[in-house]
Amino acid sequence: MKLAPGARERAPLTEPTNIALVGNPNSGKSTLFNGLTGLRQKVANYPGVTIEKKIGFFFDLHGRRCQLIDLPGTYSLLPSAPDEEITCEVLFGTRPDTPVPDAVICVVDATHLERGLYLVTQVLDLGLPAIVILNMMDLLEEGGDRLDVAGLAARLGCPVIPCQASKRKGLIELRAALSQELSPGRPVCRRCPAPVEESLARVIVDFPEERVERRALCALILGAPDPQRLAEVLAVTHLLPSLREEQERLEAKMPDWRQQTIAMRQREIRALTAEVLRKSPVIAKSATDWLDHWVTHPFGGWLIFLGIMGTMFLAVFEVGAGPKDAINALFAALAARLEKLLPAGDLRDLLTEGVIGGAGNVIVFLPQILVLFFFLGLLEDSGYMARAAFLMDKLMSRVGLQGKAFIPLLASHACAIPGILAARTLSDPRDRMVTILVAPFASCSARLPVYVLMIAAFFGGRPGAGVAEAGIVMSLYLLGLATAFGFAWLFKNSFFRGRPAPLVLELPPYRRPSLRTIGAQMITRAGAFLRRAGTTIVAISVILWWLTAYPKVSGGDRSAQLAGSFAGQIGHWIEPVIRPLGFNWKIGIGLISAQAARENFVSTIGVLYAGQSEGETGPTSLSRALLADRWPDGRPVFTPLVCLTIMLFFVFSLQCVSTVVAVRRETGSWRWAFFQFGYMTFFAYVICLAVYQAGRAFGL
Amino acid sequence: MEVAPPAFPLSEASVGTQLWIHSVAGNARECYRLHEMGFCQRAELVKLSHGAMTVCLVCGARVGLSSAVARQILVTAACGESRKSDGWAEADRGHSLSPEEGTFFCRILDRFRRRKGGWAG
Numbered sequence: 001m002k003l004a005p006g007a008r009e010r011a012p013l014t015e016p017t018n019i020a021l022v023g024n025p026n027s028g029k030s031t032l033f034n035g036l037t038g039l040r041q042k043v044a045n046y047p048g049v050t051i052e053k054k055i056g057f058f059f060d061l062h063g064r065r066c067q068l069i070d071l072p073g074t075y076s077l078l079p080s081a082p083d084e085e086i087t088c089e090v091l092f093g094t095r096p097d098t099p100v101p102d103a104v105i106c107v108v109d110a111t112h113l114e115r116g117l118y119l120v121t122q123v124l125d126l127g128l129p130a131i132v133i134l135n136m137m138d139l140l141e142e143g144g145d146r147l148d149v150a151g152l153a154a155r156l157g158c159p160v161i162p163c164q165a166s167k168r169k170g171l172i173e174l175r176a177a178l179s180q181e182l183s184p185g186r187p188v189c190r191r192c193p194a195p196v197e198e199s200l201a202r203v204i205v206d207f208p209e210e211r212v213e214r215r216a217l218c219a220l221i222l223g224a225p226d227p228q229r230l231a232e233v234l235a236v237t238h239l240l241p242s243l244r245e246e247q248e249r250l251e252a253k254m255p256d257w258r259q260q261t262i263a264m265r266q267r268e269i270r271a272l273t274a275e276v277l278r279k280s281p282v283i284a285k286s287a288t289d290w291l292d293h294w295v296t297h298p299f300g301g302w303l304i305f306l307g308i309m310g311t312m313f314l315a316v317f318e319v320g321a322g323p324k325d326a327i328n329a330l331f332a333a334l335a336a337r338l339e340k341l342l343p344a345g346d347l348r349d350l351l352t353e354g355v356i357g358g359a360g361n362v363i364v365f366l367p368q369i370l371v372l373f374f375f376l377g378l379l380e381d382s383g384y385m386a387r388a389a390f391l392m393d394k395l396m397s398r399v400g401l402q403g404k405a406f407i408p409l410l411a412s413h414a415c416a417i418p419g420i421l422a423a424r425t426l427s428d429p430r431d432r433m434v435t436i437l438v439a440p441f442a443s444c445s446a447r448l449p450v451y452v453l454m455i456a457a458f459f460g461g462r463p464g465a466g467v468a469e470a471g472i473v474m475s476l477y478l479l480g481l482a483t484a485f486g487f488a489w490l491f492k493n494s495f496f497r498g499r500p501a502p503l504v505l506e507l508p509p510y511r512r513p514s515l516r517t518i519g520a521q522m523i524t525r526a527g528a529f530l531r532r533a534g535t536t537i538v539a540i541s542v543i544l545w546w547l548t549a550y551p552k553v554s555g556g557d558r559s560a561q562l563a564g565s566f567a568g569q570i571g572h573w574i575e576p577v578i579r580p581l582g583f584n585w586k587i588g589i590g591l592i593s594a595q596a597a598r599e600n601f602v603s604t605i606g607v608l609y610a611g612q613s614e615g616e617t618g619p620t621s622l623s624r625a626l627l628a629d630r631w632p633d634g635r636p637v638f639t640p641l642v643c644l645t646i647m648l649f650f651v652f653s654l655q656c657v658s659t660v661v662a663v664r665r666e667t668g669s670w671r672w673a674f675f676q677f678g679y680m681t682f683f684a685y686v687i688c689l690a691v692y693q694a695g696r697a698f699g700l
Numbered sequence: 701m702e703v704a705p706p707a708f709p710l711s712e713a714s715v716g717t718q719l720w721i722h723s724v725a726g727n728a729r730e731c732y733r734l735h736e737m738g739f740c741q742r743a744e745l746v747k748l749s750h751g752a753m754t755v756c757l758v759c760g761a762r763v764g765l766s767s768a769v770a771r772q773i774l775v776t777a778a779c780g781e782s783r784k785s786d787g788w789a790e791a792d793r794g795h796s797l798s799p800e801e802g803t804f805f806c807r808i809l810d811r812f813r814r815r816k817g818g819w820a821g
Contacts, residue, residue: 114760114761115737118759263741289749403766506737506762506763507763
């Protein structure tokens, strides 16, 4: 790509050309990014999927390497949330970890042309070479609308390329355009109301002269309701007093000056759109309207939501059970084979009890986790997520949060970390903080193996209770959400007082979910799960096996060896703390190892109970081994009440080091990370204590 | 002298009505984003549905608003059309809007009301 004279900066030939990808939320930026770079960034059909910048590389038609920066979606260059701030900082060239873009690809959803052009005109004002991509042209044409692409390109003064990123149509034209000489586009809307122009003229005098786009930046910062943050980003804090003075002067002279300034730009855009877009003369009620009516119905909407959740958990047990049993049998056969092949000794025990008994017991749950991801993918790709946010808004506003906060909570059901990152889309910092603090209550996929194992023990190992099992898991998930809401209410009425931000969300049209997209995400998730099982969980299982195998207790059976081992000594040391919850020392060791990652509980229990079920080995024996375990007085350890208490402990406690680190990064303080860990663990302990002791009092 | 049409909250407008935005109430920060999303004075919008959320078509995009936001936006009926109490309005400039059909529940409720002699609740 060559830059024409007048372009902001000329890229050195040895360096890759930096191209920023910007656009409104849900306009298809990440789909285009994946199409150009061949990467697999997450894409879905709701606004706010990309919450941090992603970098990939591709080659233009001259073979020149280009660095593509995928940025979070924004409606304007005046950021209202942390994810939008990233985009604006990159475009202003003020982000230290990102090079100044040499060119910008503006992605516009062709079906929302007027909306998309607002951001495009702001980008053109910055004087950056730009290419406009009209994505989803197929949907525009399906709706009977006609767009004059050449006319739009002539008016904007930059290349405009029709595209269908999901089908990779228009990518060659884009590469060809990037190989041509690019020049800054033509600013479409440079005028402001007269009093605003006067104020601008006064402020611009003090603006740093080296910035060629100073007028556009001045207009942005002058219009900002709170110019402090933008002034910091642009390093013009010295302008703040004069900016505030001008804002007050404008308020007095023209109370709606901000609205008039925006309206002026929008009138220009409306005129431009009317010129190039021939709309279909009929506005009819679409299938989306019909579905929206039911999906957000005050009563029917909840039925649909609960129906989807119920179906999802039923499928987890009914569809996932077959493959799970097959993997289970495979590991059992492998363990039996190793026992035959290897002589008795530490190596055999390490492989059968440590590796297979530990990591194998976790891997068997992969099919059920994938079923969960498949359903979450369906929800994300169909367009349901934005509607669920509105359905929840009324409930969430009662606890002080906005409905949009439900999207991070729902995302946390896959893993708490993306859920915590997704809180960046919330404009109110208090809402964002509260969402981060309660997001780990949403049961993540790592809890699923624990729930499944405990439910099997709860039902005494009896198979065929699919509906009941699904019902229990669904109740645990809903309990997690309800607890999140409860604590959100507490925080919003104590540390983070304030009314919730109003919910305004662009609603994507319903789409048939793309099995390719969902499949790609499932493969990525499965890969991450297996990597973790093959590294962290195997490592912890091997360490734990060593702790159970040493020091050797001479002449004792397996139970005596366990009790005398390092693990047994540690377990007996912590047992007084967990005994009031009905937990024995083995469960205690499981809880300690689960602090690294929740799945470790299952692998740890697998190692501790390996070979304790009538001489059997392998994961198949695990639930039978649990049921066979007894206290010294002969009472069974894993009663239904204890199984329930363990499940509750996992619903409420925060047992994931990665989540603690993510919270520290997002809140910028260890204080909040440790506070979250502390209050969740304490709450889990108190609830479990109450439930177990009440259950015992009732003779359970 | 022409009398300005009365302004009323978007939440009270009928589904299917074509409207003009009169003003947006709220703090400057919230209003600014709403203005940028197209909710500016004299901008046109069509109210598409009303339930857990109010859906409207503005700047060619379908935007969902919570009931609190829908109360903050004041609108007037667009010129050249009559606001109907229960249906999609006939609009000017060749836009033919399909009539709002009663939903299944609404039809059952209507039938029930007729049977009970105009019972309102």
